[in-house]
Amino acid sequence: MYKERIRLPRLLDKVVSADTAAGLIRDGMTVGMSGFTRAGDCKEVPFALARRAASEPLRITLMTGASLGNDIDKVLAQADVIARRLPFQSDETLRRKINAGEVMFIDQHLSETVEQLRSGQIAPVDVAVVEAVAITEQGGIVPSTSVGNSASFAMLARKVIVEINLNMPLGLEGFHDIYFPVQRPYRQPIPLISAEQRIGLPYIPIDPEKIAAIVITGKDDSPSSALPPDEGTRQIAGHLSEFLGREVRAGRLSPSLQPLQAGIGTISNAVLHGLIDSPFHDLKMYSEVLQDSTIELLDSGRLTFASASSVTLSRPVYQHFLANLERYRSRLVLRPQEISNHPEILRRLGLITINTALECDIYGNVNSTHVGGTHMMNGIGGSGDFARNAHLSVFVTKSVAKGGDISSIVPMVSHVDHTEHDVDVIVTEHGLADLRGLAPRERARQVIDNCADPAYRDVLNNYFRRASRLGGQTPHLLEEALSWHVRYRDQRTMRESVPHEAMAA
DSSP: GGGGGGGGGGGGGGGGGGGHHTOOOOOOOOEEOOTTTTSSOSSSSSHHHHHHHTTSSSOEEESSSSSSTTTHHHHHHTTOOEEESSSOOOOOHHHHHHTTTTTEEEOOTTTTTTHHHHSSSSSOOOOOEEEEEOTTTTOOOHHHHHHHHSHHHHOOOOOEEEEEEESSHHHHSSSBOOOOOOHHHHHHHOOOOOTTOOOOOSSSSOGGGEEEEEOOOOOOOOOOOOOOOHHHHHHHHHHHHHHHHHHHHSSOTTHHHHHHHHSSSSHHHHHHHHHGGGGOOOOOEEOOOHHHHHHHHHHHHHHEEEEEEEOOHHHHHHHHHHHHHHGGGGGGGEOBBBHHHHHHHHHHHOOEEEEOOOOEEESSSSSSSSEEETOOOOOOTHHHHHHTTSSSSEEESSSSEGTEEEEEEESSOSSSOOGGOOOOEETTEEEEEOTTTTOOHHHHHHHHHHHHHHHHHHHHHHHHHHHTTTSSSSSEEETTTTTTHHHHHHSSSSTOSSSSHHHTO
8 A cells, every 4th residue: 555655666665664764863863853743743763763772872862843742752751762852842751851951952942943953053963754645756755744844854864764654644745835945145035925825845855865764654643632622711712802803993903813823732722712703704824733723713614724834633623634635625734834933924924823821920921831930841832933923922821720829920930931022912811911012010000900810919919019119110029029939839839929918018
């Protein structure tokens, strides 16, 4: 069956076992693997590497597009294969090793990895491992459910291993638009002016002589871990929909809004889901990940076109999507992540971006990555690419976590990924703070009154009043600014963060 997928006959001799292919990867190498938010990851070679590591020294630098599925990061971390990892991950086992200092993790904006590779600022890729549905007559690689950094890894690597996944239908061919910016200083503007436009090729064009091995696989992508909407996320979606409606009535947006972007995860997915029952129509997306809500919006007729770098879906929606590819062929495109996340294009298209915060402070600074300012969760991903270049930069979060012991609205964030200058709107289940055109003291009033949980609102107001008496453009009590995080570290709660006598002051 696989022979119809390998259309360049001389490459049929390259078909080998995963263990044989993995033998091309040696200790100390830099390996670029396909995979972006659980989609389109390699499903055999990583496990062959883990098996080898049990009997010989084998530690690599692992680059991907974003997170991997099928427990790949977990298995490689447990086998001690990963010495260095970039630019994003979401595995609990790997996260523990990162926070213990056993794996060096480079947290990057997702648009930057390939730029640094192309210009030689980071170590070159020795071997690329790319999942595909087919290899063309010219030796081009047809990706599966993601592009991510796969195209550039394959172009830049010395050797390429292709995993042909027979579980991925050939109908995926034609969904991809592979385009590479020209090397600086000769680069021209990227000629993309609308979400639905195609500017590249439907395959990764490489010299077929670089294909050193082909492995035949037959496994599905891991399903999305996003949870279905709940009461809190529905309230967040409602607040945002009302806000966008006001923008339309004020003439600042049309009923078709601007192209939408939503980060990966439960809250962002739920917020987009809420648009199904909104008054908006003829919507478009220019995002990095398409989740269940995207397919539901396409099926509802609210969304007319979606562009991204991967498709990451729950099991039933994944099966529905693959079984109905022709239905989506003219309404969906997958691009390299340096194009899906490229600042030039994002600013040109004028996106409404919706990303998730771990915590926000009263002035609008956002922490997306570090728990308690020290421990990495997943990484910044594409949120920075989109937030800084958006028409409207929205961050969403539930107001509390851990049963109310953590407030997501704090006096000062413990780590800053997105400064107040890149944040236009903050939304929780309690309300929405529109921070555009406001000075820091005005922003604080909006964030506290509209977004904070009532259990923490008085304490935040007290902090802000006392800080304001000391003056400053952005008032803070330095002795207390991070005391909420210290209290949670020591007592596992942020409650009663300010002494009672201070509350009465």
